[in-house]
Amino acid sequence: MSRCLRRWSVVTLWLVLAAACSRESPPVSPPTPASVTAADPLPSWNDGAAKKSLVDFVGRVTREGGPDFVTAPERIATFDNDGTLWSEKPVPFQLLFAFDRVKALAPQHPEWNTKEPFASLLKGDMAGVAGSGEKGVLAIVAATHAGMTTDEFSAAVHEWITTAKHPQTGRLFTEMVYQPMLEALAYLRANGFKTFIVSGGGVEFMRPWAERVYGIPPEQVVGSSGKLQLEMRNGTPVLVKLAALDLLDDKEGKPVGIQRQIGRRPIAAFGNSDGDLQMLQWAMAGAGARFALFVHHDDATREFAYDRTDKLQQFNQGWDEAVAKGWTVVSMKNDWKTVFPAGSDPRPQR
Amino acid sequence: MSRCLRRWSVVTLWLVLAAACSRESPPVSPPTPASVTAADPLPSWNDGAAKKSLVDFVGRVTREGGPDFVTAPERIATFDNDGTLWSEKPVPFQLLFAFDRVKALAPQHPEWNTKEPFASLLKGDMAGVAGSGEKGVLAIVAATHAGMTTDEFSAAVHEWITTAKHPQTGRLFTEMVYQPMLEALAYLRANGFKTFIVSGGGVEFMRPWAERVYGIPPEQVVGSSGKLQLEMRNGTPVLVKLAALDLLDDKEGKPVGIQRQIGRRPIAAFGNSDGDLQMLQWAMAGAGARFALFVHHDDATREFAYDRTDKLQQFNQGWDEAVAKGWTVVSMKNDWKTVFPAGSDPRPQR
Numbered sequence: 001m002s003r004c005l006r007r008w009s010v011v012t013l014w015l016v017l018a019a020a021c022s023r024e025s026p027p028v029s030p031p032t033p034a035s036v037t038a039a040d041p042l043p044s045w046n047d048g049a050a051k052k053s054l055v056d057f058v059g060r061v062t063r064e065g066g067p068d069f070v071t072a073p074e075r076i077a078t079f080d081n082d083g084t085l086w087s088e089k090p091v092p093f094q095l096l097f098a099f100d101r102v103k104a105l106a107p108q109h110p111e112w113n114t115k116e117p118f119a120s121l122l123k124g125d126m127a128g129v130a131g132s133g134e135k136g137v138l139a140i141v142a143a144t145h146a147g148m149t150t151d152e153f154s155a156a157v158h159e160w161i162t163t164a165k166h167p168q169t170g171r172l173f174t175e176m177v178y179q180p181m182l183e184a185l186a187y188l189r190a191n192g193f194k195t196f197i198v199s200g201g202g203v204e205f206m207r208p209w210a211e212r213v214y215g216i217p218p219e220q221v222v223g224s225s226g227k228l229q230l231e232m233r234n235g236t237p238v239l240v241k242l243a244a245l246d247l248l249d250d251k252e253g254k255p256v257g258i259q260r261q262i263g264r265r266p267i268a269a270f271g272n273s274d275g276d277l278q279m280l281q282w283a284m285a286g287a288g289a290r291f292a293l294f295v296h297h298d299d300a301t302r303e304f305a306y307d308r309t310d311k312l313q314q315f316n317q318g319w320d321e322a323v324a325k326g327w328t329v330v331s332m333k334n335d336w337k338t339v340f341p342a343g344s345d346p347r348p349q350r
Numbered sequence: 351m352s353r354c355l356r357r358w359s360v361v362t363l364w365l366v367l368a369a370a371c372s373r374e375s376p377p378v379s380p381p382t383p384a385s386v387t388a389a390d391p392l393p394s395w396n397d398g399a400a401k402k403s404l405v406d407f408v409g410r411v412t413r414e415g416g417p418d419f420v421t422a423p424e425r426i427a428t429f430d431n432d433g434t435l436w437s438e439k440p441v442p443f444q445l446l447f448a449f450d451r452v453k454a455l456a457p458q459h460p461e462w463n464t465k466e467p468f469a470s471l472l473k474g475d476m477a478g479v480a481g482s483g484e485k486g487v488l489a490i491v492a493a494t495h496a497g498m499t500t501d502e503f504s505a506a507v508h509e510w511i512t513t514a515k516h517p518q519t520g521r522l523f524t525e526m527v528y529q530p531m532l533e534a535l536a537y538l539r540a541n542g543f544k545t546f547i548v549s550g551g552g553v554e555f556m557r558p559w560a561e562r563v564y565g566i567p568p569e570q571v572v573g574s575s576g577k578l579q580l581e582m583r584n585g586t587p588v589l590v591k592l593a594a595l596d597l598l599d600d601k602e603g604k605p606v607g608i609q610r611q612i613g614r615r616p617i618a619a620f621g622n623s624d625g626d627l628q629m630l631q632w633a634m635a636g637a638g639a640r641f642a643l644f645v646h647h648d649d650a651t652r653e654f655a656y657d658r659t660d661k662l663q664q665f666n667q668g669w670d671e672a673v674a675k676g677w678t679v680v681s682m683k684n685d686w687k688t689v690f691p692a693g694s695d696p697r698p699q700r
Contacts, residue, residue, distance in 0.1 A: 073567055150609055194569070207613045217423055218613030219544070219569070228609055230602040230628060237631050239609050246610070252580040259500055259578055259589050260596070261611050263557045263568030278580060281587050 041187040044180040044338040050293070051335065053328045054184065057291040058191050061267065068289035072192035076266040078222075078258060078279060079181070081199035081206060083272040083313060084295055085214060086177040087166075089304040091312065093173045094205050095137075097160050101144035104156075109143075118143075146226055146243040150204060153241055157208045171340075174213045179341045181270070185214060188268070196266070198222045198258055200250035200275050204241070222257045224249045254279035267291065274314040277321060284325070294322035299333040302340075391537040394530040394688040400643070401685065403678045404534065407641040408541050411617065418639035422542035426616040428572075428608060428629060429531070431549035431556060433622040433663060434645055435564060436527040437516075439654040441662065443523045444555050445487075447510050451494035454506075459493075468493075496576055496593040500554060503591055507558045521690075524563045529688045531620070535564060538618070546616070548572045548608055550600035550625050554591070572607045574599045604629035617641065624664040627671060634675070644672035649683040652690075 045051040060068035061075065082088035102112070102121050112118035117136030120128025129136060145153070166173055185195050197206060197216055203223030210216045225246040228239045249257040255278055258266065269276070269283035272295035280292040296319070297306050307315050322329050332339060395401040410418035411425065432438035452462070452471050462468035467486030470478025479486060495503070516523055535545050547556060547566055553573030560566045575596040578589045599607040605628055608616065619626070619633035622645035630642040646669070647656050657665050672679050682689060 073561065076569075203610075203613065211423065219426075219611065221613060225610065228606045230605050230632075236635050237605060237628065239605060255580050255587060255589060256578045260553075260575060261569065263553065263571060278587065282580075285586050 041190065042180065042183045044183055044336060046335055046337050048335055050328050050330045054187075054291070054293070057268065057289065058188065061289050062191050070267055070288060073194075074264065074267065075188075075191070075193040076196065076262060076264055077188050077193045077268040078196045078198040078262075078266040078270070078283065079185070080271040080273070080276045080279070081197050081201055081223075083297065084178075084270055084276070085181050085197070086173065087303060088313060089306070090167070092201060093166075093176075094201050096164070096167070096173075097157070097205065098140050098144045100160060100164055101156060102140055105144070142243045145202065145204075146241045149238040149240055150228065151238070153204055154208045157205055161209045174209060176340060177213060178336070179338045180336045182214070182341065184270070185216070189215070193268070194220065196220045196222060196258075196262060198249065198254055198269075198279055200224055200248070200253075202226075203249075222249060222261045224253075250275045252278050255282040258282065269293070271295070271318065272297065272313075272315075274316065274318045277318040280318070280322070280327065284327075292322070292325075292327040293330060294318060294327055295330045296332065298331050299336075299339065301333075303332055391540065392530065392533045394533055394686060396685055396687050398685055400678050400680045404537075404641070404643070407618065407639065408538065411639050412541050420617055420638060423544075424614065424617065425538075425541070425543040426546065426612060426614055427538050427543045427618040428546045428548040428612075428616040428620070428633065429535070430621040430623070430626045430629070431547050431551055431573075433647065434528075434620050434626070435531050435547070436523065437653060438663060439656070440518070442551060443516075443526075444551050446514070446517070446523075447507070447555065448490050448494045450510060450514055451506060452490055455494070492593045495552065495554075496591045499588040499590055500578065501588070503554055504558045507555055511559045524559060526690060527563060528686070529691045530686045532564070532691065534620070535566070539565070543618070544570065546570045546572060546608075546612060548599065548604055548619075548629055550574055550598070550603075552576075553599075572599060572611045574603075600625045602628050605632040608632065619643070621645070621668065622647065622663075622665075624666065624668045627668040630668070630672070630677065634677075642672070642675075642677040643680060644668060644677055645680045646682065648681050649686075649689065651683075653682055 042051055042055070060066060061070040063069055079085055082092045086093070099121060102118055106112055106118070106122055109118070112122060117129045117132035117140060120126070120132065121140070129140075132139075148156075161174060162172070164173065165171060166176060169176065188195055195214075195216055197210060197214070197220065199206060199222070201223050203221055203225045206221050206223055207218040210221050211218065227242040227244040227246045229242055231238055231240055247253060247257055247260070251274065254276065258279065265286045266279075266283045267286065267289065268291040269280045270293045271277070271280055276294075280294070284290045284292050297304055297313075299305060306313060307319065319329075321327075330336070392401055392405070410416060411420040413419055429435055432442045436443070449471060452468055456462055456468070456472055459468070462472060467479045467482035467490060470476070470482065471490070479490075482489075498506075511524060512522070514523065515521060516526060519526065538545055545564075545566055547560060547564070547570065549556060549572070551573050553571055553575045556571050556573055557568040560571050561568065577592040577594040577596045579592055581588055581590055597603060597607055597610070601624065604626065608629065615636045616629075616633045617636065617639065618641040619630050620643045621627070621630055626644075630644070634640045634642050647654055649655060656663060657669065669679075671677075680686070
């Protein structure tokens with residue numbers, strides 16, 4: 001997390017923080033209900049090359065006796081989270097959680113009223129927060145993600161994820177997951193796949209809700225993490241979250257996270273940015289049938305449109321390689337009939 | 351691994367290495383076939399308090415509507431490996447693997463003929479190896495567990511585990527797994543549990559065979575690990591095993607490894623030494639019904655007998671706490687009808 005944030009320039013931070021607080025022109029239109037037919041496991045996907053490639057791949061690896069058959073235990077599929085399973089604009093939602101946590105914790109920290117970047121954040125002065133630079137954002141992350149037990153942090157995430165609203169759409173963040181991806185997860189599981197998240201986001205931030213929202217249990221969530229330390233408190237063991245980085249599960253860190261936690265190579269991987277490129281390469285470099293999918297955010301009407309010019313979510317290398325190697329590229333605008341779930345609190349099939 | 355080995359005294363090492371090479375008095379008698387009855391999921395367990403406590407626990411947490419019911423996703427059971435699922439005498443088997451790897455790699459390392467501790471090891475002079483102390487053993491571990499890709503290491507483990515024999519029993523190491531524990535694993539899984547290994551041993555050492563032998567897939571193996579690094583070699587990504595420690599999954603490290611990889615607290619935990627105590631404490635400290643089991647190696651005839659006086663596998667704290675808190679204590683001698691599987695290559699039910 002911290003090294004990731006360090007990559008941001010101060011200019012980027014300013015743009016990002018300013019955007020995070022703008023409530024103008026919500027770009028997201030109300031979701032369209034997906035038309036479901038019994039025969040189609042992917043009703044929110046338009047017929048086209050992307051949908052066909054996924055269905056063909058699943059058909060090939062599950063056809064017993066066929067040349068591309070893969071036994072069920074080897075059917076591992078990994079999904080990036082930010083921008084692949086849910087939105088990531090104006091900033092990865094975990095950063096908004098961190099900002100809200102500062103506000104929630106402020107009564108216990110009177111010194112924050114005069115200490116930057118906390119003072120600016122508490123006054124709603126996002127330009128001031130941005131002015132504190134990387135050091136300031138790192139201080140916010142450290143203050144909100146470390147120095148508490150894993151149980152305390154999990155409770156804070158649960159409270160936030162069930163109440164906080166997106167600054168532009170006014171929806172719960174768990175309502176900004178992609179309906180077509182929920183269907184892809186369910187479709188893969190129905191075909192014997194084990195589905196994993198492999199995200200640059202914090203593992204302890206995703207686990208409290210990933211099972212309810214995505215049907216992905218905690219043990220199948222791989223993410224960035226801080227070091228943990230066991231302590232005895234009044235005879236009871238607790239795990240304390242330390243500020244030191246344990247794994248940055250992004251770029252080169254994704255295959256490392258996959259090997260560390262899953263211990264075998266995925267045969268299918270889904271991403272949307274340069275942070276996912278090494279995971280897609282890792283999946284594709286194995287023997288036998290392989291599948292890589294790259295999401296292109298080109299739908300300014302129903303979601304957000306961003307690509308080469310985007311300062312925060314870098315995209316170029318991943319996109320170029322996906323196109324050059326003929327990986328499956330999803331145009332959100334053209335390939336997805338629906339973007340967000342119709343219900344107010346999506347509960348996907350497990 | 352390395353910090354673990356560092357704890358050993360030179361005297362201990364000498365004892366250990368000497369014992370590892372002794373081929374006298376095999377203590378293991380031929381396995382007795384287990385009597386299987388359709389009604390009994392644990393046929394190799396004698397009726398008694400230990401068996402009853404496990405069956406009672408499983409009954410309580412699976413009885414829907416009962417006061418102790420636990421939903422299936424929360425039914426997480428963790429098992430230590432060395433001394434809990436398979437034997438660990440005369441030394442943890444992974445150390446024998448390391449010694450054999452030195453011999454296998456020697457042709458590529460002519461300098462080892464004159465460099466300690468390799469020179470002593472290659473001459474079969476275990477006293478000489480022990481004389482090189484902790485530094486020597488660490489050099490052996492580094493030379494055999496780092497500096498290669500994960501795929502290369504996995505292939506080396508596979509080759510060894512399917513051919514190498516125990517110095518005293520002459521059996522494959524995978525034939526020295528405990529039949530009653532194979533039954534406990536299958537029994538828990540049949541009751542909706544997800545079973546995990548949580549071992550001080552190396553995660554990359556266990557994964558190549560844990561699925562075949564225990565029915566535990568790689569993603570459910572937690573263990574000690576070295577750091578990994580992604581490299582591109584001729585356009586193909588590989589993961590290289592580095593000599594630096596990533597996680598020592600022993601003692602305080604076990605709850606850390608559990609949280610890092612599983613992300614929820616087990617409701618049942620199985621161990622046999624001080625290295626498992628914190629895992630057992632962590633499992634027992636959660637809310638609701640809990641189960642902790644501690645194996646006592648008291649069967650010199652069928653396996654090995656060791657406890658308080660043992661220099662290598664420390665036992666005292668774990669044993670004392672298990673007794674004081676009324677955890678389930680297994681006497682291998684009295685509670686197990688059979689110790690090892692009857693077949694030559696055990697393939698447990700999945």
